[in-house]
Amino acid sequence: ANNYMKRKVWDMSVSYVYQITDWMKLKERFSYFHSDLDYHCIEGLSYRTSKDPIYKWYYKKSETEKIYVDLDTVQRGNAARQNPLNFNPDHKNVNNTIELTGKFETGSVLHNYTLGWTYNCFDFAQYNGYGDDDLWGPGLDALLPVRDPHIVQGWWDTKVSAVSLRTERTHGIYLHDVIEFNDKWKMMASGRVDLYSRKTSSATIDDGKQKYETKNRKEWKEVETSAFTYRVGVVYFPMPELSFYGSISSYFNPVTTTYSPTVMYLDRKGNEFNPDEDGGEVFKPEKGYSTEVGVRYTLNEMVDINASVFYIRKYNIVKSLGDTTVLVDGVATEKSIRGQVGRADSRGFDIEVVVRPLPTLQVTGGLGWSDYRLREIAESGRFSKYKEQNKNVRATGVPRTTFYAYADYTIPRGVLKNLSFHLSGNFKDKVFRNIDNRLYDPALWLMDAGIFYTIKNHVTLALNINNLFDKEYFERTTIMAKPRNYQASVSYTF
Template sequence: MKKTWIILPLVSLTCGIHAQEKKTVSPAADTTYNLQEVVIQTARKARPQITKLDVPMKYLPLSVNGIESKSLEIRGIRNIQDAVRFMPGIRIQTSYGAFQQISVRGFDHAVLMIDGVRDERSAINNSYPVPDLSAVESIELLKGPASVLYGHSAVGGILNIVRKAPTERQTLNARVAYGSFENKEATLGVGGKLLGPVNYYANVNYADQTGWRNNGNRRFSGYLALNAQLTSNDFIDIRTGFNRDYYGTEIGLPDIMTQDIYNTSDNQLYLHKNDMLPGLDKTARYNNESDFMRNYSWNISGQYTHQFSESMKLVDRLSFTSDDINYFGTEELDYLESDEPIYNHYYWKSPTEKKYICLDTVYLSFPLRFSHIAKTVSNSLELNGHFYTGEVKHNYMGGYSFVALNRTSYSGYNLGEDVQGPGLYSHVSVYDPHSMGYMVSRFSEATVTHHYANSIYLQDMIELNNQWKILAALRGDFYRYLSAEATTPTGKREYENHGSFNRVRNKALTYRFGAVYLPHPNTSLYASFASFFKPIRTFYRDNVIYVDANGERFNPTRNEEVFKPENGYQAEVGIKYDLNRFLQANASLFYIRKMNSTATLTNSYQTEVDGQTKKLTVIGQVGVQDSKGFDFDVTVTPLPTLAFTLGYGFNDSKIRKMKEVKDPELAQAIYGSDAQAAKDKLNSQEGNWQANVPNQTFYAYGSYTIPKGWLKNLEFHISSSYTGKVYRNTANSTWFDPYWITDMGASYTVNNHVHLTVNVNNLFNKSYYNQALGNQLVPSMPRNFQVALSYTL
């Protein structure tokens, strides 16, 4: 098909233009020339949704990273933990084989969003499964506190997963893949014009794998999106998706040594503390046959946009999510122990007491049964646009949002009653593990919780002139949390007769102020200061003594808030540089401080109650944490067929201070007679690294496509990532060692439609660990491959 083009000189300077056929012409001014189809290449990226304001990124004092679906697809990435390897300053910790917990810029439990809608589960201090990425268009990472944009608990950053939007263009994407350890995947995506003004995109994905450690995971998901330009001023977008995922769960290998281990025969040192048993089979699976984890979820959202004028529009977004997690896992593997010398090894339990230990056998000491059923409704109404005061342009956004999460958690922790069967407490060989029988389980308790958040917010990005931009943002949040215990008389996932609700009520004003200076249109320098808050969902217990942020003892009100929210701020400076399609670079330097963290000060405070000595726990809001560091990313595209990206993040994320308890009676119980020595011991955590946070992250990836010749359209890609040391507890006594992972692959395209891709992951067969259950480390996958065949229209 031929097209007639009139190409302006400005376009020719900013876009790379490649014509399939060149013609020699005379410079006649009144001649129209017919050219073959033209491909215009540009490095301009879609504006991130996560920033909300409809202005260029270089105008905003924010740090945002992103990765597009094309980069994920060519590398065969369908899991979120693999995708974030290519973003600086972020790590996802996986536990039980299914649950993900996100840390950004040194702080755990970062907020996750889908299409700009908060997954409210991520604001609760536990982990959760994340669906596959088969229908994803891009992933966006907003680094630093974002409470002023998205509400409570957004401390270190926010991760936004953007799903594919419908377009008028007819699309078809079919993909099948096969990989190591019987990893099989099939995806089908179709889209285009449906009827009248309605466009659609639909995607279905199925994955089934035996798995490197025989987990037997299966994932099934679907996605449907519709949009329509109803009138010239009215646009609607509706999206719905579901997933039905099964995970085999993962409890890892038997414990690393918690103490030095000695031979009983000659008293010689056999293993050091934190050593792993020698000779373990890393593919060996110690789970019970009854273990399972299911996650069934579905969601629907609708967004309506009304354009009042070129300078004003109204956006209303309504969403509903239903999520069902159902879990039973063997969990703890304990070695057999005895006070008598009946085993071949021992350790010193105290300076004068030996404990004999059997390193040949473990027993299933604590199977865990729980389930979470969560339903979330959210709505946001935003008015945004621009106006002028004199020659100063204001890009504004104001809105109101409401979120309600109703979550019921069921548990069956009473072993022997809630969990029964021959597998309970069964003994399993360390070197030849086999299930010793099934287990059956029931639920004995339920916890009913309600989370409500109402927020009003306003932002203004002020363009003073071509060089100076100012951002001012305020948000008021009103948060309520209710929790009550209930009975489960049938043992199933149903409850009755829940008690009265405990209640937490918080309100907070958060802000962000920043300035941007553009000495050149390609260069943006910025500085910003932002605040955040995070509710603490703790209620009064009779066996606990409470200490406030000033170190004073206090008596909370029953059924009401105990501790004030955690709060803090971030200061950040950065630079952004964009040289057309050739070079894009971003760098930032940050400091985040979080106050009002809680800590257990002692478990052995003794007092007289009704003539009896009672032992109590003392919990204080005495911790101060901070994270300081820098990150940068650079993308270079010297040729249309050659691109290279690298990024680096450094976090000095530590516990900075443990405030002193001032109450004399409590101080005596906590610090003892040698007060200074006890204080030093208690405060020994000061300066310790925060748990689950890498001190460094680095990634680099590049690709090259042969542009002509008989190997035309043959593409090569390579990627490498580094994760620094990760401490697994606040005492810094256990950790994951640093590791590099390098992947490589090639792709060949036939007739612009058929693609054959081969990837080899963990190319150098690196042995490493990056997840654990307690002291039970989970080996990561060795070298593996995937072959994928896809058809794209």
């Protein structure tokens, strides 16, 4: 009865634009977000088990070991005391962006530039009540009969005794320019420098409240890194109806690993190195680049065709490469091996076709295909025996092929004028969970439909039917998706 989840959110944003001249202006955007969540809940029920034959039923854990189960009774929580759950995440996010935008000409070339600085701070504290003394009350570990249970059986309460802390800050300075050479050639070039820092720590709490004393906090572990990224794109218009484009861009993703004495570290060439034991950057940022070329064609404003192909390359990927035994002060010590040795790529294409046979009818279809694989593992010297099991194997958890189609039609005149119909379908290829065992979620085709009616351009009545054919499928591994469902709405436009 005393399970609860409470959440408070504060969300604020401010923007300001100052027109310096008719060809230059300054933009300021500031936002603040604060979320405070209190979660206090017994999530699970479990059967009582024993290795001794004290219950009637059992299952085999192995060929020689039986686990006996009481199927008549369930227990609130479990023996490992992972329930009830009591955690209170509190996080704040501050973002500020200043941009100077304008235009100027160099000869016959027009430049549209943006010079900007952005700052983002994410401050996170999660208060936890997982200690042995954090839970009390007669309702803990209550037993309930499976048949005709009394759901509410005694109260329980809890307090917090520890807090996990994390703060991330990013400063970004960027400049990009859209360059118009003439009616046929346009170009965009941009560069950005990011300065990133991340601090983590933890603390104990004496009084059970969501506040900690500085003296109870451990030393901060900090990771600092920086990177330069770029983007360049070109568009060519041989005629107004046809355009070709190409682009290349880079990216970086900080690796926030902190030092552990139980880990052996390998650099991107597979060589062992000793990171900063007092905190600081262990691995270099994950980096990569992507390239894309595409085409767009419009035929008499009735048909639009967009198509593109892409290639993405990633390197500095951190992988777990097994375990090894090393001598530490003359003592044999087991260590796990983590190396920044992975390189991967993704390639694919997509195409979209939009057809407008009537002014009030539009039909759209799109097809996408992509393939992501880990391609290489750097090897050197005595570490050459450590292999990545998934090398050159397609990625799990994502479909290879996707397809969508939808149509919209609005009655243009008569008594039913402005009555609109919508029909859409989405196809997702099978999603592998385990390649070796051929375990996958089957391919899926879902359809939705909708009816919309607008009254005097202000009031819109809508009815949507989701999962039109009532398909049964899993939204996530153990969670069934919604069956056919309906959503009605009324909106007013001023």
